[in-house]
Amino acid sequence: MTDHAARMARILETHQDVVHVGGSTEALIKRDELLVLGAHADAVHEQARQWVDSREDFAELGVSRLRLRAGAGVDAADLTHSLRGGAGAHRRTSVTPNHVMSGAPNWTGGPFGAPTPAADLPAPVDAEGGGRRATIGILDTGIDPHPWFAEADWYQACTETEHEDLDPASEDDLESDSGHGTFIAGVILQHAPGTYLRVQRVLGTDGVTDELELLHGLRRLHARAAAESNRLDVLNLSLGCFTFDDRPSPVLADAFARVARHSVIVAAAGNHSSDRPYWPAALKDVVAVAALAQADTDGPERASFSNYGWWVDASAPGEKVSSSFLTHGRENGEDFHGFATWSGTSFAAPYVAGKIAALMSAKDMTARDALSELLDPANTRIPDLGVVVASDGR
Numbered sequence: 001m002t003d004h005a006a007r008m009a010r011i012l013e014t015h016q017d018v019v020h021v022g023g024s025t026e027a028l029i030k031r032d033e034l035l036v037l038g039a040h041a042d043a044v045h046e047q048a049r050q051w052v053d054s055r056e057d058f059a060e061l062g063v064s065r066l067r068l069r070a071g072a073g074v075d076a077a078d079l080t081h082s083l084r085g086g087a088g089a090h091r092r093t094s095v096t097p098n099h100v101m102s103g104a105p106n107w108t109g110g111p112f113g114a115p116t117p118a119a120d121l122p123a124p125v126d127a128e129g130g131g132r133r134a135t136i137g138i139l140d141t142g143i144d145p146h147p148w149f150a151e152a153d154w155y156q157a158c159t160e161t162e163h164e165d166l167d168p169a170s171e172d173d174l175e176s177d178s179g180h181g182t183f184i185a186g187v188i189l190q191h192a193p194g195t196y197l198r199v200q201r202v203l204g205t206d207g208v209t210d211e212l213e214l215l216h217g218l219r220r221l222h223a224r225a226a227a228e229s230n231r232l233d234v235l236n237l238s239l240g241c242f243t244f245d246d247r248p249s250p251v252l253a254d255a256f257a258r259v260a261r262h263s264v265i266v267a268a269a270g271n272h273s274s275d276r277p278y279w280p281a282a283l284k285d286v287v288a289v290a291a292l293a294q295a296d297t298d299g300p301e302r303a304s305f306s307n308y309g310w311w312v313d314a315s316a317p318g319e320k321v322s323s324s325f326l327t328h329g330r331e332n333g334e335d336f337h338g339f340a341t342w343s344g345t346s347f348a349a350p351y352v353a354g355k356i357a358a359l360m361s362a363k364d365m366t367a368r369d370a371l372s373e374l375l376d377p378a379n380t381r382i383p384d385l386g387v388v389v390a391s392d393g394r
Contacts, residue, residue, distance in 0.1 A: 007102075007176065008028070011028065015100075018031065018208075019076075021097075021244045025242065025244060025245055025276070026242065027097075027100075027243055029076055029077065029097040029098060030100060030210050032053075032067055032069075033097065033098040034048070034076055034097060035066075035095070035097075036065075036094060036096075037251060038064055039062075040095065044083055051068050051069060051079065052067070053068060053069040054067045058215075058216075060219055061219060065212060080244070094250035098210050099210065099211050099241045099244070100208060100209075101239050101240055101241040102177075102203075102240075103140065103180050103203050103238060104239060104271055104345050105176075105177065105180060105344035105347075113343075115179065115325060115336075115340040115341065115342040117334050117335065117336050118322045118341045119339065121190075131364035132360045132366075133360075133361065134195050134356070134357035134360045135232055136188055136232075136233065136234045137198045137200065137234070137235045138185060138197060139217050139218065140180055140181035140184055140239065141179070141205060142199060142200075143158055143162060143185060143197075143199045146325075147327075149189065153196070154198065154199075155197075158199055164179070164181060164201070165204065166326070174336075175204075175206045177203060177204075177207030178205045179340065180203065180346065182326065183342060183347065184323075184346065184347065184350045185197055185350075187323045187347050187350040187351055187354060188236070191355055192354045192355075192361060195357045198225060202216075202217035209239065211251055214252075215251070215255055218255060222259075231263075232259075232263045233263060233367040234264045234266060234356055234367050235264070236267075236350050236353045237265065237266070237267040237268065237281075237349065238349050238350065239268065240268060240281055242276055252280050256283055259285075260285035260286070263367065264367045264371050265287065266286070266349050266352050267280050267286050267349055268348065269281050269345045269348075270306075271305045271307065272305075274308075275308055275309035276307070277309065277311050281311070287313045287352065288312045288314070290314070290318075290385050290386065291305070291317070291345045292318060292385075292390070293319050294320055295390075302315065302385055303318055306345055309384050310384065314375060314385075316351040316352050316355075317347075317351055318343060318345050318347050318348030318351070320343055321347040321351075322339065324339060325339050325340035351389065356370045357370075375387045
């Protein structure tokens, strides 16, 4: 059994409300749930009334959830296909199954699978440039205390609900995504130490969430920023999923199109060594980031686990990355003391986010202008991997 198959089996075992959609476009979805944009909710509810058990309207999200009757004999993916008009139809009805999403560290096995303890790294030091201080939002597993940022203003502002849900007394091995958000924060800070991070927990330590929970997390993130009259320059999403039909979820597409009006969105391209579109990275309003293998004299190359394709915008180092991690916990019998080495497109995405923040600070430019400079077509480009973003400025 491959590590991907093992992880899927584990998710299905521990999350009884998740089902596997098989076939060439396999995906994981929440059992008997449909999500609908609010403008279409009444029409979809009426069309599917014979199968619907209940409806919840989330006015603050502009989304409704329809729960199908257990035992109604209808599959959420098949019903979605029918409600959209069947094969070949232009999607006019914004309805989707509630896809299950996960963090994107690499779990393909070999030497790159789980995090390993690393030697202490020097704390990033802010150069105190005269440019802008970027604010980056991180929707992930939350944040854990770490010497790098224990005294930082952004960390001091974090509440209990933004911290990772960990059991420091546990003698068991860490869950698959424990420390994921803390690691991502460190990747960003290594490139832009003065960045203000705004953290929101949407993933459990097993790295699992779903579309609706992601949207709730996004709303909470923006609500906190608005309450402090603070902008969100960049949003980092080191998570994602495949969809049952390889088309974008209309619910996510609508939400992130609205976010993209004011913020740059950077997302991991996924770790299945596949060219299938991985969402939300593949959305047109999102910068999809693939992972590069460790530096090689022959030039940049795709990491073996990284997804790729026409929809990828950029690639960055994502293999054997070292960063901040948990100051406690065990994995395969090894103790962690605040630092780890890990691989995945999860860590290529914050590399790009950190580079955007660094340019904002160094050149006093907006996030959009920084992104344009970073992804300048004159820079090195690799087919199906986009523009190479690396420390040597390529």
